[in-house]
Amino acid sequence: MKQLFSNFLLIFSLIAFSQNDQKAIELLERVSSKIDLASSYKVEFSYHADENIDQKQKGDVMIKNDNYVLNFLGIKQICDSKFVYTIVAENKEVIVSKISESNNIILNPSDIFKFYRTGYYVKEIKVKDEPSLFIKYLKLTPVNENTEISHLLVAVNTKKNEITKVIEYGKNNSKISLEINNIYYNLKFDKNIFIFNKNDYPEYYIDKL
Secondary structure, three states: OOHHHHHHHOOOOOOOHHHOOHHHHHHHHHHHHHHHHOOOEEEEEEEEEEOOOEEEEEEEEEEEOOEEEEEEOOEEEEEOOOEEEEEEOOOOEEEEEEHHHOOOOOOOHHHOOOHHHOOEEEEEEOOOOOHHHOEEEEEEEEOOOOOOEEEEEEEEEOOOOEEEEEEEEEOOOOEEEEEEEEEEEOOOOOOOOOOOOHHHOOOOEEEEO
């Protein structure tokens, strides 16, 4: 279930542009530029796993620079750019870890729209006709052949220059989807939203890794 989100943490040093579709690269660059120019943004998304049990979960994340607040799968994460505070309400527990040590976070929001920039061969493919929706599909194949991922299918709205969906196909025939429901740019967040206050969790056990 975590395979798709682990994709946002993959950063490879090797990329071969000769095997890429230049038009697809230019489209992704326009998507990247829109994200890079935003001072802050909020993303509402849906996660869906097509396995033996049909699962669909919704989540959202608010991001400003290296700070974020993530709500997903009943877990809340607050990052103040130095530490990640994972708040598990079910267990009444808060796990505190340094950024460099927090490799097991569900997803790294800072990379949610940057994962495709390195480590993949990219080309545009025709999946179905959606001219009225301005949707184009890109196929991303990992440079690293040892990964469990067969390929990713990325849907891009060419009018808004936004990724609308990422589908991961595993070599074991698994299929996992991340759908971007809404993106809000340049929001003014409360300055305290990215600060963890232990007084807000008086009955919680705080575990510092």
